[in-house]
Amino acid sequence: MFVTELRFECFADTTIEIVEKAINAFLEALRANGQILGREFAIAFNDGEFRVRLLLPEKTSLANRYHSPWVKVTLAGLTTAKLLAPREKLIGQDINSEVSSTDTPSWQLLYTSYVHMCSPLRNGDNLLPIPLYQLPATFNGDHKRIIKWQTEWQACDELQMAAATKAEFAALDEITQVDSDLFRRGWDLRGRIEFLTQIPTYYYLYRVGGESLQTELARPCPRCGSLDWKLEQPLLDMFHFRCEPCRIVSNISWDHQ
Template sequence: MFVYELRFECFADTTITAAEKAINNLLEAYRANGQVLGREFAVAFNDGEFKVRLLMPEQTSLHPKHNSPWVKRALTELTDAKLLAPREKFIGQDINSEASTTEVPSWQVLYTSYVHMCSPLRSGDSLMPIPLYHIPATFNGDHKRVIKWQTEWQACDELQMAAATKAEYAALEELTSHQSDLFRRGWDLRGRIEYLTKIPTYYYLYRVGGESLATEKQRPCPRCGSKDWLLDEPLLDMFHFRCDNCRIVSNISWDHQ
């Protein structure tokens, strides 16, 4: 991933409020389309211009060909706030994040965690993230629903990893149950992405707990009950189960690895 600085110059008198609204609207539009990553953006004002540093999947993430209808509209609305189109300044490659894949995968998977800022759509061949703007818009012109699902998954993951409150159990249920709201929304998004891309797309179902390694290996697919989903060798050193009918991958419980 790469770090860029965007600079917004004023071409006429404006107000902080108007500029803030226009810039934040553009940043949220970029985020909803997967063109910038993260949740919070610090916008600084100095010497008559606004600056913000952003993390992007690729060096070409802000190319106009990737822009969603929301992004295009937000760019035109900068004029109303008396701001010029943003100028880009390349800062460098982020050393703490993963590189995005440029290859079309043979299969892909919805997978994330609370420590990942990258796209939740991963190549099944390498587990490298696939920038969302490289696939057709999932709903309403962009990928806002996918980003929202990712945010909810990460929030549950952080709660269960902290293991400090009773909320841990509710969060764990959302991550591990095929009957949870989180699973239902994510599995539906998975199906939408598969329909749009024509690439087999799977949902990662997190697994923790269980009685023993032996009983884990006998665990059936939670959605269809098939016991034929245990793999001879784990995919990507992580997924021990894969149900091609239900499009689910999972792991042997982290408690027994």
């Protein structure tokens, strides 16, 4: 991934309040389309211009060809706020993040965790993140629903990893149970992505707990009950189960690895 800086200059009299709303709307539209990563963006005002540093999936993530209808509307909103089109300065590659996938995958999956800022859609051949703007829009012109699902999944993951409150158990149910609201929304998004891309797309079902390694190896698919989903060799050294009809991948409980 790459770090870039956007600079916004005023071409006429305006106010900080108007500029703030216009820039934040533009950044939120970019985020909803997967063109920038993260949740919070510090906007600095200095020497008559506004600057913000952003994390991008690729060097070309802000290219016009990737803009959603919402991004285009907010670009026009910058002009209304008396701002010139943003000037971009690429800072360099981020050494603390993953490289985005550039190859067409043979299969893909929805997978995230509370420590990941990248796209939740991963290349099944190498687990590298696939920039969402490379896909056709999933709903309403962009990928906001996928970003929202990712944010909720990460929040639940962080709660269960902290293991400090009763909320841990409710959060764990959301990411491990096939009858949870979070699973249903994510699994539906998975189906939408598969329909749009025509690439087999799976949902990662987190697994923790269980009585023993033996019971883990014998557990059925939680959605259809099939015992045929246990793999002879784990995929990507991580996924020990894959149910083809249900489009689910999962791991042997982390408690027994």
